[in-house]
Amino acid sequence: MSKNFVVAVCGATGAVGQEMLKVLEQRDFPYSKVIPLASARSVGKKVECKGEELTVQELTEDSFDGVDIALFSAGGSISEKFAPIAANAGCVVVDNSSAWRMNDECPLVVPEVNPQDLDWHKGIIANPNCSTIQMMVALKPIHDEAKIKRVVVSTYQAVSGTGHKAIEELENQVRRLMSGQPVVADVYPHQIAFNCLPHIDVFMDNGYTKEEMKMVNETIKIMGDPSIKVTATCVRVPVFYGHSESVNIETELKLTADDVRALLAKAPGVTVEDYPEKLIYPMAINASGEDDTYVGRIREDETIENGINMWVVSDNIRKGAALNTVQIAETLIERDLVRVP
Amino acid sequence: MSKNFVVAVCGATGAVGQEMLKVLEQRDFPYSKVIPLASARSVGKKVECKGEELTVQELTEDSFDGVDIALFSAGGSISEKFAPIAANAGCVVVDNSSAWRMNDECPLVVPEVNPQDLDWHKGIIANPNCSTIQMMVALKPIHDEAKIKRVVVSTYQAVSGTGHKAIEELENQVRRLMSGQPVVADVYPHQIAFNCLPHIDVFMDNGYTKEEMKMVNETIKIMGDPSIKVTATCVRVPVFYGHSESVNIETELKLTADDVRALLAKAPGVTVEDYPEKLIYPMAINASGEDDTYVGRIREDETIENGINMWVVSDNIRKGAALNTVQIAETLIERDLVRVP
DSSP states (O other): OOOOEEEEEETTTSHHHHHHHHHHHHTTOOEEEEEEEEOGGGTTOEEEETTEEEEOEEOOTTTTTTOSEEEEOSOHHHHHHHHHHHHHTTOEEEEOSSTTTTOTTSOBOOTTTOGGGGGGOOSEEEOOOHHHHHHHHHHHHHHHHHOEEEEEEEEEBOGGGGOHHHHHHHHHHHHHHHTTOOOOOSSSSSOOTTOOBSOOSOBOTTSOBHHHHHHHHHHHHHHTOTTOEEEEEOOBOSOSSOEEEEEEEEESSOOOHHHHHHHHHTSTTEEEOOBGGGTBOOOHHHHTTOSSEEEEEEEEOTTSTTEEEEEEEEOTTIIIIIHHHHHHHHHHHHTTOOSOO | OOOOEEEEEETTTSHHHHHHHHHHHHTTOOEEEEEEEEOGGGTTOEEEETTEEEEOEEOOTTTTTTOSEEEEOSOHHHHHHHHHHHHHTTOEEEEOSSTTTTOTTSOBOOTTTOGGGGGGOOSEEEOOOHHHHHHHHHHHHHHHHHOEEEEEEEEEBOGGGGOHHHHHHHHHHHHHHHTTOOOOOSSSSSOOTTOOBSOOSOBOTTSOBHHHHHHHHHHHHHHTOTTOEEEEEOOBOSOSSOEEEEEEEEESSOOOHHHHHHHHHTSTTEEEOOBGGGTBOOOHHHHTTOSSEEEEEEEEOTTSTTEEEEEEEEOTTIIIIIHHHHHHHHHHHHTTOOSOO
């Protein structure tokens, strides 16, 4: 790589922002400079990348002069306001919020699945929802081979998806309960310790949560196929890192469990972990800190003609957020698309 | 109730056995005497029922002389051996293990669903698997109204289903992790604290676990309808009490979400908790210690013509085990069936 890029990380002090800095370092991203940006209250904080101490600067309308790529993970309203400002300044934005995902002008990209959608970007590229990304990586090879008609998914989502404060809330609640004290719930509406909350993001008029509808709508956009039907139940569980998903798939053509294992074994970004006889299957604690999406418990669903059940686990902060965002930036570089048309 | 019954509780020191004694007391079960039975190493231990201290006696071949009803929760091999001995002694057995569930001579009963199956008992009645029971209570009114064709269920099961030792294991692992120590896994093959295990009971040749196949096969037997197709993914989560289930249903006839709410609102043993706008939905921590099965997140699944998603939560030790067993005994009394034919 001859050219090196100036990269801004917006929301650099958040759970995902910090992971982005780590991923840039781990993947030796070709940057000449990293500029950590955040809101006024974080200005002056120190973050680190490739051994270099960086001082957090305030995110303003002038932050993007001379910046080639901006990685955003600072919440939807910040993205709504600042992503167009950055793009107007000639900086390509990869945004991790939900603000731009369903905008027709913005590609929604999982690099292993639809890198070609980057070709039509107009300055803002959206990173999909965490629970959607890992499902897409696992479903794409199956869709290519046998055409997916319908997906019934139930998720088991880690608290880190909500951010630092949710991680602290689970820790605090567990500590209080273990010492017989009453718990306090601030981040979530109810106790998350030793409980399951069938509620992620806000409720919509149709009774589904926004998180559930993200899985429905983002799947269609990423796969580029409006015929794929998804119904989702999204559940928060008392796990720190790693989303797990129980995925039931109906395909047009018949695939055996062995077919699916073989397809996924050669799929990019996927590791098949499916040796139940050796008690080996994907688990959140193993996926945590890893890049791949782990798939196991692959078995035929005999209740329909062409059915498959599987268990899909990935680190929601890495592949579900920071890693996928950086991979999009890398793919932009590979395809020579680091410019606003 | 004129007659009072002599009741034996086999496995009286276990998690379910102790809950059975509590349920007998809470429901003022018409017993003249309760005999707590257990293996030799628990002999002499004290348990309590209706304020009376009872001394645990050893379970032997002679334990059932003069006993009317025996409630078993002492594991499959104990049930296999001693249930026929009890029945031969003229004692009606309600067995909470999986030993007799699929035996054609033994009714498999959820009192709200198929009390009539008690009429053909031959001395041994089986109590279904915990995750099946709560699903049956919620599905029966829907099946009666609209005929269920297919169910896709993913479970979120509490560690108490495994017994006292699993409760201690989760507690110990959490304490060790919170103080930075490595964890020990004895009861489960992997760490359960802050993790999800897609593995309950042993793996079968078809790739499913025995727990998953219980949900498939027991549903058919309890509903008395081999046309109902169930596919299940059973998952252990770090929750102490209360199993949660994400249930996707396809029916023959169309039901709206409101139809389902209305059906379940008048169903025995069910409480509808479905006010997402008020952040009210079923949760394990609320169901814990309660008798009912809680159903919420009821919504139409638009990916099929007649589809419903819902979230079903119940106390796995009460309705999933001890309560249902005692309710079977109560139903036997009501139907004058406390005798071995």
